[in-house]
Amino acid sequence: MEDRQFGRIRFVCGDNNGKYPFNHSLYLQGDRSRVIIDPACSLEKLTRLKDEGVDYVWLSHWHEDHIRYIDLFENHSLQISRRDFPPLTDINIFLDWYDIKIPQERSNWKRIILEVFNFRPRCEANFLEDGATVDLGGLTVQVLPTPGHTPGHLSFFFPEEGLLFLGDYDLTSFGPWYGDVYSDIDETIKSIHKLKAVPARKWFASHDTGLFEENPGRLWDDYENVIYERENKLLAFLEKPKTIAEICAAWLIYGRPREPKEMYEFNERVLVRKHLEYLQRQDKIVSEDERYVKA
Ligand SMILES: [Zn+2]
Numbered sequence: 300m301e302d303r304q305f306g307r308i309r310f311v312c313g314d315n316n317g318k319y320p321f322n323h324s325l326y327l328q329g330d331r332s333r334v335i336i337d338p339a340c341s342l343e344k345l346t347r348l349k350d351e352g353v354d355y356v357w358l359s360h361w362h363e364d365h366i367r368y369i370d371l372f373e374n375h376s377l378q379i380s381r382r383d384f385p386p387l388t389d390i391n392i393f394l395d396w397y398d399i400k401i402p403q404e405r406s407n408w409k410r411i412i413l414e415v416f417n418f419r420p421r422c423e424a425n426f427l428e429d430g431a432t433v434d435l436g437g438l439t440v441q442v443l444p445t446p447g448h449t450p451g452h453l454s455f456f457f458p459e460e461g462l463l464f465l466g467d468y469d470l471t472s473f474g475p476w477y478g479d480v481y482s483d484i485d486e487t488i489k490s491i492h493k494l495k496a497v498p499a500r501k502w503f504a505s506h507d508t509g510l511f512e513e514n515p516g517r518l519w520d521d522y523e524n525v526i527y528e529r530e531n532k533l534l535a536f537l538e539k540p541k542t543i544a545e546i547c548a549a550w551l552i553y554g555r556p557r558e559p560k561e562m563y564e565f566n567e568r569v570l571v572r573k574h575l576e577y578l579q580r581q582d583k584i585v586s587e588d589e590r591y592v593k594a
Contacts, residue, residue, distance in 0.1 A: 302344075303510060306460045307438040310503055310510055311348070313340035320364045320415065323509040325455075325464060326353075329435025336455070336464065337505060339367035346371065357427065359466035360449040361386045361396070363416040365505065370417040380444065381426040382451030388420055398480045398569065404561065427453060445494060447487030448476055454494060461500035468494055469504035470511070470518045474525025478569035484577045488523060495519045533574050534583065540590035546571050 300317075303310045307328045313321040317340065324340040327333060332354045338345050345368045356372045358365055358379040366387070369377075379387070386393040390409060399405050412418045427433075429444040441456040448467045455464040468475065468491055477487045502511040511518075532551045550556060552570045557563040575591055578584040585594050 300509065305462060305501065307435075308457060308460055308462060311340050311344055312509065313506075317506045317509050319506065320367060322364055322367075322505040323503065325503060327435055327438055327440070329438040331434075331436030334435065335372070337365040337466075338369050338372060339365050342368055342371075357455075358383070358387075359454065359464070359505065360452040361393070362449065362467070363393075363412055363418070365467075366418070367416050370419050373419065377421055377424040378427050379424050380429070380451030380453050382446075383449050384424050384426070384451070387424070388422060390418055390420065393418065396480050399565075404565070407561075443493070443497070445490035447483050447485075447490045449479065450481045450483075450486075452490070454490075456497055456499065461498070462503065463494065463497050463499035463501070464503045465494055465505070467505050468522070469506045469508075470502075470515050470522050471504075471507050472521070472525075474522055474529070476570075477573055478566060482573065484526060484573060488526065491519065491523050529570070530574055530578065533571070533578070534593055537584055537591055537593045540587070540592040542590055543568070543571065543575070546575075546591070 300312045302312050309326040311324040311326055313323045315321050317323040321341065322337055322339045324338055325336040326348055333352050334355045334357050335348060335353050336357045337359055338356055349371055353372060353375060356369060356375050356377050358377070361383040386396045390412060393412060394405055394408060399408050427442045429442065431442045433440045433442065439458055441458065443454040443456055445452050445454045445466065445468060452466055454466050475487050477484050502515060503509060529552055536546060536549055536551060547564065547568050550567060552567050553563055575584065579586065583594055584591050
């Protein structure tokens with residue numbers, strides 16, 4: 300995959316095809332301001348872009364695979380949704396938002412976030428307002444709030460070019476992530492519908508395929524349907540009462556155990572827990588004696 304230029308917008312392809320722990324970045328070349336969105340694609344490319352000229356760093360959201368090389372831009376003004384800023388101010392808030400509580404897991408992740416993802420607390424940011432239109436000089440950006448993945452996740456629409464940056468609504472076959480403390484399944488579904496309705500001609504996503512030059516078409520529904528498939532598998536599994544540990548051991552979300560084991564066990568657990576809360580709110584399941592069963 301190669302970097303591509305669309306008018307004043309550059310799609311900067313990430314290492315490892317933008318798969319976690321990397322992403323794809325966007326570089327915006329306005330007459331007044333030059334912006335890098337989500338600086339986690341590649342150390343080498345971002346170092347070159349910094350030399351080319353960057354005035355602002357924008358973040359679609361707070362996740363580590365979107366801020367990996369933000370330390371290169373320590374003296375640059377940071378812009379993000381107000382709702383997603385708290386984790387960037389303090390590593391402990393960062394870990395709390397992931398609900399990483401077990402001391403050993405917490406110290407392990409703390410080390411990874413600091414050493415691999417170069418986390419440095421930021422005390423200041425300018426906030427991108429929901430629905431704002433930003434004029435960078437010959438390049439207009441509409442800020443679209445797309446909560447669910449994170450509470451302050453932002454997508455960006457570039458009306459002149461007809462380009463839509465989806466961020467982490469990335470249309471991968473794995474499906475959407477909504478496993479954090481403040482992630483939300485309903486909001487995720489609404490955001491997918493909202494993005495699908497934007498009259499774009501090209502689409503960027505933060506990971507994997509990254510660039511869609513034709514309407515992703517069925518991929519929108521496939522992506523959303525992963526949510527319902529997860530739910531259906533869980534409901535079928537809960538014909539008989541099960542504990543969280545038993546549900547997680549069935550790997551209903553990931554299909555099978557994966558490496559690194561601790562990370563995937565954690566991911567499976569938090570996604571299962573979100574679905575259990577969601578199903579309970581809808582009275583589709585009930586819990587008794589720490590076991591869950593279909594209502
Ligand atoms: Zn994310």
